[in-house]
Amino acid sequence: MNIRIGDKNKIKNSSIGHQYRSSNESNESEGTKKFHEKHPILFSLFISIVAGVILLFSFWETFIIWIESLLK
Template identity: 40%
Template sequence: MQIKIGDNNKFNKTNIGTNNKVGHKKEKNNFFSRHPFLTSVFAGLITGIILLFSFWKDIVTNIEVLLK
């Protein structure tokens, strides 16, 4: 098979479209791998909310007693 393009340009026995990536599926990334900054902010907020609970006061006082 010969293809003639332009001024006597010939391509003999060529494969056209061998590097076609139309049918390949792209790997989907989840929200956490696409947005690491927002993930760390959300984790920090959740950790802060958990540390605000009242039962931590007892734990903190016990640790302060041990360290005195």
């Protein structure tokens, strides 16, 4: 970086300010976000449906009976 003091000041080969982002820019671009970050409501709805299907299995009936016997 060359700086001349006096008349006809010139700055050459300088990169001041190029390495910093402005405060208005986000750290992540929109293209790098994953599906659950872009659509949290759809993702939570999907997880709720999956949990509901898992709870429909007959295995849970014996598990519930076992828990009820512990609480009596």
